[in-house]
Amino acid sequence: MPHDSVERRDTAESRDAVRLAALYDAHAAPVWRYVVHLTGDRAGADDVVQETLLRAWRTPRILEQDPSTTRSWMFTVARHLVIDEVRSARRRREIGVAEVPERSVPDATDALFEAILVEEALAALTVEHRSVVIHAYYRGLSVAEMADALDIPEGTVKSRLHYGLRALRLALQERGVTR
Known part of the structure; x- marks a missing residue:
């Protein structure tokens, strides 16, 4: 069957x-x-x-x-x-094309120039101010962690950070960055 x-x-x-x-x-x-x-x-x-x-x-x-x-x-x-x-x-x-376009790659030129600009502005700061700014913004440390790492009081960290950021802003303005 x-x-x-x-x-x-x-x-x-x-x-x-x-x-x-x-x-x-x-x-x-x-x-x-x-x-x-x-x-x-x-x-x-x-x-x-x-x-x-x-x-x-x-x-x-x-x-x-x-x-x-x-x-x-x-x-x-x-x-x-x-x-x-x-x-x-x-x-x-859909739009028909004879050839598939190449993938666009974001241009990193602006980011490179900004990095160079910030690096030059940071170099213009005093060692004490630059150290606190780098610890705060590039390493992401809190005030207490910076005080421990730099072996200085928290009040000094706050003061250096305040004046360091003011000096950094001035250095950036001198290099043509507005605001």
């Missing part, structure tokens, strides 16, 4: 393959020309024809009709597929 079901399935699959091949031979080329006439897109026409043939194959009543009726049904389906593609959001957002 299992052998009979496999044989029936093979027969049904071969019938489907024959029907699909006959459908393709009879209608693919005219439908393709029609779609190319509508869109001007040869590659896109292949996709539309494939979908049209698939829909015809899935609709057995179409295959049982007169071939001229089947073809006009396929032209209508193809036209609707083209219209749907034109109306789709994907089509409105």
Whole structure:
């Protein structure tokens, strides 16, 4: 019994393959020309024809009709597929190009110049002020942690940080940084 079901399935699959091949031979080329006439897109026409043939194959009543009726049904389906593609959001957002553009890489020139500018301004500070500013802003230490690391009182850290930032602001303004 299992052998009979496999044989029936093979027969049904071969019938489907024959029907699909006959459908393709009879209608693919005219439908393709029609779609190319509508869109001007040869590659896109292949996709539309494939979908049209698939829909015809899935609709057995179409295959049982007169071939001229089947073809006009396929032209209508193809036209609707083209219209749907034109109306789709994907089509409105896509822009075809001959070559894929290179990926843009952010320019690091401005960041480099800013780093050099800050480095020069920091070099203009006294050693004490520069040390507190670097510990606070580049190492992220709290006032208490800076006091321990530099072995100075917290009040002195606060004072040096205040005056160090004022001197840094002045040094940056002298180098053309405004504000």
